[in-house]
Amino acid sequence: MLNNKVSKAVRLALAFGTASTAAFSVNSYAAEEEAVEKVERIEVTGSRIKRTDIETASPVQVTTAEEIEVAGFTRVEDMMNSLPQLEASSTAFQSNGASGTATLDLRGMGSQRTLVLINGRRMQAGGIYSQSADINQIPAALIKRVDVMTGGGSSTYGADAVAGVVNFVMDDQFEGFEVNIGSTAYQHDNDNEYIQGLMDDRDFDYPDGSSGFDGSSFDFSATLGGSFDSGKGHAVGYFTYNKQNELRQGSRDYSSCALNAAGTACGGSGNAVNPNFYISGVTDTGAFDWDDYDYWTLGSDSSFIPSSGNVYNYAPVNHFMRPDERHTLGLFANYEVNDNFHPFIEAMFMRDRTSAQIAESGTFFDTNYVIDYDSPLLTDAQRQNLTDRFGLTSGDQFATYIGKRNVEGGPRVNQLEHSSFRLVLGSKGEISDLWSYEAFMQYGSTSSSSAYENDFFGPRISTALSANGEDCAATDGCIPYEVFTYQGVSAEAAGALTGTAILNGVTEQFIVSGFVTGEFEFGLPSSDYPLAAVFGAEYREETFGRTADEVYAQGLLLGQGGPTKSLNGEYDVTEFFGELSIPIVEGITGVESLLVDLGYRWSDYSTSGSEPTYKVAMNWDVTENWKIRSSYNRAVRSANNGELFAQQSQGLWAGVDPCATATPELSQAACANTGISASQYGNVGKSPADQYNGFFGGNPDLSPEIADTITLGVVGNPFESFNFSIDYWDIDLEDAIGAIDPELIVRQCGLTGDAQFCDKIERTPGSGSLWIGSGQVVATNTNLGNIHFEGIDLSANYDMEIAGGTLATSLIGTYMMTKEYEDIPGVSEPYDCVDTLDNGCFPQPEWRHVLTASYDTGSWWKATAKWRYFSAVNDYTGSDTLVEDGIGSQSYLDLKGSFTINDYTRVLVGVNNVLDKEPPLVGGTLSTNGNAVAGYYDTLGRYFHASVSLKF
Numbered sequence: 001m002l003n004n005k006v007s008k009a010v011r012l013a014l015a016f017g018t019a020s021t022a023a024f025s026v027n028s029y030a031a032e033e034e035a036v037e038k039v040e041r042i043e044v045t046g047s048r049i050k051r052t053d054i055e056t057a058s059p060v061q062v063t064t065a066e067e068i069e070v071a072g073f074t075r076v077e078d079m080m081n082s083l084p085q086l087e088a089s090s091t092a093f094q095s096n097g098a099s100g101t102a103t104l105d106l107r108g109m110g111s112q113r114t115l116v117l118i119n120g121r122r123m124q125a126g127g128i129y130s131q132s133a134d135i136n137q138i139p140a141a142l143i144k145r146v147d148v149m150t151g152g153g154s155s156t157y158g159a160d161a162v163a164g165v166v167n168f169v170m171d172d173q174f175e176g177f178e179v180n181i182g183s184t185a186y187q188h189d190n191d192n193e194y195i196q197g198l199m200d201d202r203d204f205d206y207p208d209g210s211s212g213f214d215g216s217s218f219d220f221s222a223t224l225g226g227s228f229d230s231g232k233g234h235a236v237g238y239f240t241y242n243k244q245n246e247l248r249q250g251s252r253d254y255s256s257c258a259l260n261a262a263g264t265a266c267g268g269s270g271n272a273v274n275p276n277f278y279i280s281g282v283t284d285t286g287a288f289d290w291d292d293y294d295y296w297t298l299g300s301d302s303s304f305i306p307s308s309g310n311v312y313n314y315a316p317v318n319h320f321m322r323p324d325e326r327h328t329l330g331l332f333a334n335y336e337v338n339d340n341f342h343p344f345i346e347a348m349f350m351r352d353r354t355s356a357q358i359a360e361s362g363t364f365f366d367t368n369y370v371i372d373y374d375s376p377l378l379t380d381a382q383r384q385n386l387t388d389r390f391g392l393t394s395g396d397q398f399a400t401y402i403g404k405r406n407v408e409g410g411p412r413v414n415q416l417e418h419s420s421f422r423l424v425l426g427s428k429g430e431i432s433d434l435w436s437y438e439a440f441m442q443y444g445s446t447s448s449s450s451a452y453e454n455d456f457f458g459p460r461i462s463t464a465l466s467a468n469g470e471d472c473a474a475t476d477g478c479i480p481y482e483v484f485t486y487q488g489v490s491a492e493a494a495g496a497l498t499g500t501a502i503l504n505g506v507t508e509q510f511i512v513s514g515f516v517t518g519e520f521e522f523g524l525p526s527s528d529y530p531l532a533a534v535f536g537a538e539y540r541e542e543t544f545g546r547t548a549d550e551v552y553a554q555g556l557l558l559g560q561g562g563p564t565k566s567l568n569g570e571y572d573v574t575e576f577f578g579e580l581s582i583p584i585v586e587g588i589t590g591v592e593s594l595l596v597d598l599g600y601r602w603s604d605y606s607t608s609g610s611e612p613t614y615k616v617a618m619n620w621d622v623t624e625n626w627k628i629r630s631s632y633n634r635a636v637r638s639a640n641n642g643e644l645f646a647q648q649s650q651g652l653w654a655g656v657d658p659c660a661t662a663t664p665e666l667s668q669a670a671c672a673n674t675g676i677s678a679s680q681y682g683n684v685g686k687s688p689a690d691q692y693n694g695f696f697g698g699n700p701d702l703s704p705e706i707a708d709t710i711t712l713g714v715v716g717n718p719f720e721s722f723n724f725s726i727d728y729w730d731i732d733l734e735d736a737i738g739a740i741d742p743e744l745i746v747r748q749c750g751l752t753g754d755a756q757f758c759d760k761i762e763r764t765p766g767s768g769s770l771w772i773g774s775g776q777v778v779a780t781n782t783n784l785g786n787i788h789f790e791g792i793d794l795s796a797n798y799d800m801e802i803a804g805g806t807l808a809t810s811l812i813g814t815y816m817m818t819k820e821y822e823d824i825p826g827v828s829e830p831y832d833c834v835d836t837l838d839n840g841c842f843p844q845p846e847w848r849h850v851l852t853a854s855y856d857t858g859s860w861w862k863a864t865a866k867w868r869y870f871s872a873v874n875d876y877t878g879s880d881t882l883v884e885d886g887i888g889s890q891s892y893l894d895l896k897g898s899f900t901i902n903d904y905t906r907v908l909v910g911v912n913n914v915l916d917k918e919p920p921l922v923g924g925t926l927s928t929n930g931n932a933v934a935g936y937y938d939t940l941g942r943y944f945h946a947s948v949s950l951k952f
Contacts, residue, residue: 043120045147045167047156047597048517048534049581057597057617057629059713059727059793061085061148061812065171067852068143070864070896072910072945074184074219074242076135076143077102080166081935082868084814084848085148085793090130091935092244094928095319098356099129100416100448102136106148106163107731107789108819108833108842113637113705115153115161118168118422119346121511122157124444127418128505128546131640134446135168137350137420139240139328141180141221144171150729150793151709152635154613155599158538158575162635162707162733163789172332172346174225174236178951181220182908185213188941189916190253195931198266199257204313206256215247215321215940219947233335239328246323246357247940250316254921255930258315261656261690263882263923263931268311270688271362274298275404275483276307278365278772281390288368288399288773290766291679294389302486304385311688312405314359320930321940324354339430344440346424356414361456361498361559363483365401365772372397372468377484397467401772404483406456409494412559415451420444435518442511450503455557457499464497501557503564505546507641513538515577529583536577543570544641555650562650562693569645569698573638577601592621603636607644611636611704627715629727635709639702639737643781648697650776655743655840656879656925657770658750660686670750674761680768690924693776694742703783707733713793724796731790735783740823741840742777746770748828756827785828788820794849805857813849835886836875837926843887843933845871860901864910866894870937880923887920892938905950912943 043049046058063083073079081088087108090099103111103126116123116133126134146168153161188211199206218241225236249255260267270276280293297307327350334344373383373396386392426440463471464481472478479496482488515536523530546567550556555563579599586593599615617631658664659671659681666674668681676684713727740760749757764773792815799808821839822830833841848871854864874886896910919932919939928934 045117045120045165046149046153047579047599048120048515048536049532049579049597057595057619057631058153059150059629059711059725059729061793061795063146063148065144068140068146069908070854070898070910072184072896072908072912072943072947074140074182074217074244074945075102076138076140077104079140080104080135080146082850083148084812084850085150087842087844088933088936090132092322092324092354093320093935093939095322095356096358096929098322098354098414098416099127100352100354100356100418101126101130101132101134103130103132104135104166106166107150107791108844109163109731109733109787109789112640113160113162113733115157115165116168117157117165118348119170119172120157120167121424121440121442122160122509124420124422124446124509125507125542125544125640127446127448127507128450128503129448131507131544131642134418134420136326136352136418137328137348137422138168139221139238139330141178141223141240142170142174142236142238142330144169150727151631151711151731152613152615152633152707154635154637155577155601155615155633156579158540158601158603159573159636159638159704162637162705163731170332172236172334173234174223175227176225176951178223178949179221180947180949182945182947183216183218184943184945185216186247186940186943187211187213187916188252188918192254192918195254195257195259195921198259199253202257202266202313204257204266205316206253207251208253211251211941213944214251215245217242217244229335232337233333235331235333237329237331240326242324242326244321244324246319246355247321248316248357249318249320249930251320252930252940254918255320255932256316257313258689259882259921259923259927259931261923261925262879263921266313267688267924268313269359269362269403269405270311271364271403271405272297272310272312273405273407274310274486275363275402276310277304277403278401279304279386280399281392282370282397282399286370288401288766290764292390296385298484298486300486301381302379302484302488303381312359312407314405315930317357317359317411318930319355319357320934322354322356324352326350326352341427342429343427344424346422348420348422350418350420352418354416356416357411359411360406360409361412361454361557362405363402363456363461364558365403366558367401367458367462368773369400369402369462369465370397370467371400371465375467376469377465377480377482379484382484402483404489406494406498408489408491409498410454412455413453415453416448418446418448420446431516431518434521435516437514437516439514440511442509442513444509446507448505450501452501452503452552452557452560454498455501455559456497457551458556458558460497460499461558464493499551499557501551501560501564502549503546503552505544505567507545508541508543510541511538523583524585526585527583528586531583532581534577534579538575538577539572540575541570541572542641544568544645561652561691565647565649567642567646567698569641571605571607571638571641571644573603573605575601575603586621590622592623593619594621595619603638605638605704607700608638608702608704611638625717628713629715630712631710633709635707637705637707637737639704639781642698643702643737644698644700646696646698646781648695648780651694651696652691653694653742653777653779654691654925655741656690657684657686657692658743658747659768660684660770666747666750673753673758674746674749675758675763676768684768685772687771692742692770695776695778695780696739697780699781702737702781703735705733705735705737705783707731721799722797724794726795727793729791729793731788733787736785736787737781738784739779739781740784742779743840744823744828745777745779748824752827754827785824786822788818788822789816790818791816802855805855807853807855809851809853811849811851813847815847816844819844835873837873837880837883837886838875838877843873843936845873845889847871860899862898864896864898866896868892868894878925880926883920883922883926887922890917890920890937892917904952905948907946907948909946910944912945913938913941916942
């Protein structure tokens with residue numbers, strides 16, 4: 001029986017092409033079998049115990065280097081987001097509010113709950129706007145495989161592994177010299193009759209017919225690797241360069257206008273090219289008189305006339321896909337001094353620059369300007385309008401909120417730069433025949449900056465609109481803002497009113513970690529195998545510093561929605577961890593083998609105290625071809641620096657004020673709870689851009705999130721050439737860290753009158769507005785509620801011989817059963833986001849899969865077809881009539897061809913989304929960019945890619 005076990009272990013190790021850091025005996029008692037007892041073992045994602053079998057108790061979805069290459073994506077996040085287990089997070093298809101980073105969101109639980117690793121070691125935070133790992137720094141050319149593990153991994157890797165782990169395993173044993181040169185581009189046929197009709201109604205321009213090739217990119221990578229000193233050492237170096245050109249929303253008809261919330265018309269902003277004005281007399285306190293005002297714009301003779309439908313189509317100049325230029329370089333090296341000392345180094349560097357362009361700045365009805373009736377900025381006709389309407393005369397003043405778009409000065413641009421550095425120095429080796437160790441020191445740092453350019457600088461506008469013009473005349477460089485003259489603002493005047501805000505930051509991570517792993521010389525009496533274990537300790541520091549200049553800190557740029565404050569914070573954690581693998585029994589009927597894994601980690605945080613995590617997992621090989629696996633994990637996520645220490649400041653939230661418009665959603669009594677007076681009810685204006693003021697920020701008293709994860713699965717190989725796995729998973733999270741959705745606060749206040757909601761609503765005196773003046777909803781961080789997700793993952797592979805070649809098929813899919821949020825337990829009703837767009841839910845289909853078929857002739861060419869599928873999202877009760885029946889099912893077909901020209905040259909060509917399917921369109925409330933859920937569904941049409949690889 002022992003010979004069979006040993007041969008099976010060796011066969012598994014060879015089948016998976018594993019490379020070990022140390023050799024271990026399969027059975028320490030079987031000295032007579034020494035000729036075959038040494039087998040190679042690997043460390044599989046989810047455990048630090050080295051194994052011979054890649055199938056573990058925790059479900060792991062493996063994406064190979066070949067699959068990444070064939071996908072044709074030049075951005076790693078695009079490949080990862082195509083997997084059914086991931087939901088689009090921070091991507092290149094974001095502009096307004098873009099962080100400039102690429103993050104991963106496993107299960108849609110938030111990127112902060114997805115732990116990202118490189119070779120089993122965590123990555124540092126991404127930059128000034130993100131505490132999650134930025135995977136831009138990972139070179140696609142050197143990825144050996146990507147492991148996606150469902151369920152908590154906190155007992156193995158520490159905090160943040162609530163939804164699971166994404167581990168990028170690098171090919172640090174690469175041999176040879178390889179150069180890869182590639183290019184990509186998009187193409188779309190603009191023929192959306194629905195939205196073209198809406199733009200015709202507004203006389204808006206839009207593209208028609210084929211877009212040609214646009215949004216192109218260029219990609220270059222070079223990798224050099226090999227052994228040295230008679231094979232004792234190995235080193236791999238790499239360099240990559242990628243340049244992505246921009247695409248603006250005006251390049252596609254379906255994104256060329258900003259749809260209203262219902263998706264029934266091209267909406268836009270009240271900050272128009274021809275300005276809009278809220279105008280009133282001045283109260284005794286110098287304030288705007290919201291009891292007696294008019295909403296005007298300018299006639300062609302510059303007189304004040306009632307404004308109706310005067311909005312600006314801000315969509316075309318916004319980036320649909322940001323331009324980006326990225327360099328990465330790095331080194332992986334190891335050297336065998338002796339069996340006990342194998343030093344290694346990992347060094348990675350990235351520099352990335354991207355620009356996030358959005359529509360021109362504006363005055364945004366931000367400030368109540370008090371202006372003299374006799375101001376030289378006004379015409380006689382306008383003074384007469386003021387006299388006729390408000391009874392004003394010479395010597396009086398009037399108050400106005402202005403909505404003027406800075407089309408004369410051009411669009412706003414946020415220049416985002418990131419430079420990241422990651423260094424790992426360590427050693428591994430054997431302690432004895434049964435035990436080995438690994439110890440390392442890791443330092444990661446990301447320097448990042450934001451230069452927000454060409455936004456209106458509030459104080460300059462106040463000066464240029466000074467009550468009587470004297471302040472402007474006395475200020476060097478001031479040009480009067482001729483906003484009361486029809487088409488009277490010059491490019492020079494507009495340029496004098498803009499400013500730049502600068503934000504710089506550095507995030508640092510320092511880790512010292514070590515562990516020993518191996519086998520004891522004993523096991524259970526029922527098993528022929530010994531117990532295996534890991535014991536280790538880790539110390540980690542996370543430091544974050546962000547410095548805002550005065551312009552950012554005081555919110556002096558009108559297009560920012562509020563101040564962006566400096567942020568400084570740090571915490572450290574000391575941890576001790578262990579794992580124990582216990583073979584229970586093997587070789588009896590119905591039990592080929594039964595193995596139980598235990599794990600425990602004790603973590604002491606400087607901010608929140610100590611917290612344990614643990615796991616229990618079972619591997620039951622029923623027969624040689626059937627396995628049952630299950631696990632329970634306790635996972636913990638402590639608040640990050642941003643959540644803890646972010647200064648509290650004003651910003652914007654997208655949604656609806658249910659007490660706005662002439663016909664509010666909520667009753668008068670309910671709106672009274674939110675601060676609406678009887679006279680204001682039915683007279684509160686809605687935001688044309690569906691954006692409202694909020695007050696956001698950190699909370700140093702946050703407690704850790706606690707999650708319990710259960711998985712149960714079956715792995716089978718019922719017949720030759722076919723294998724599959726099916727796994728049920730359940731994640732239950734308590735004390736979730738986050739801010740209560742401001743719209744939910746308003747609704748709950750209206751419906752319940754509860755002070756914990758109503759005290760957070762501050763409406764503008766007089767108008768009752770939440771977007772004009774001082775109105776806002778306070779939504780700072782708190783441990784606010786519970787999250788419960790569950791689903792089923794399926795993976796299957798089948799190969800067959802056809803016409804002298806091999807047809808390999810694979811299917812990976814996820815059936816989402818529950819995606820439930822309980823924002824405030826005991827107060828708000830739980831809601832499930834599967835198959836619905838209500839409650840601000842991300843469009844989560846019940847079923848999502850990727851089916852791939854590859855035909856390999858065994859000669860010089862190989863063809864691949866891929867079907868990516870999203871089931872329908874059916875339920876929606878909101879106002880967006882575009883999706884009143886939900887979002888229909890979406891299918892995308894990708895075709896690829898790989899050609900081996902000679903021993904050194906390989907060519908890959910392909911088209912993703914061959915049928916040029918548009919993203920499902922949604923209205924302004926549900927859109928993430930360009931009237932679409934950008935970066936999740938295919939966003940820009942057909943995607944062409946081609947590359948040439950030269951390897952020597």
